[in-house]
Amino acid sequence: MKQAFELEKNRFNLTSQQLKLKKEIFTLDNLKKELEIAVGQQTGEVNNALNERIQKLRASLNLQQQIVDNAKALVEPFKQVTNMIQIEMGNGIKDLI
Secondary structure, three states: OHHHHHHHHHOOOOOHHHHHHHHHHHHHHHHHHHHHHHHHHOOOOOOHHHHHHHHHHHHHHHHHHHHHHHHHHHHHHHHHHHHHHHHHHHHHHHHHO
């Protein structure tokens, strides 16, 4: 709920790529917490269902990490282009004045 509120709060201040990145990071954090809880539930006994759940969570966590890395890679070039446009616009306005 806190994460959803933060996303909504930032919706007007961030680009769509930045919002997607934040959402993916939140998903990654949630998976990490869920995995931590599942590992904490493990006991010395063999529990096939829990072990299978942990394996699936680890696979999901790895996939989500790749998604976050890809989203970051998309945001960085976008930031660079935005900064270049701002500089060019500033220079253009200086020339007009």
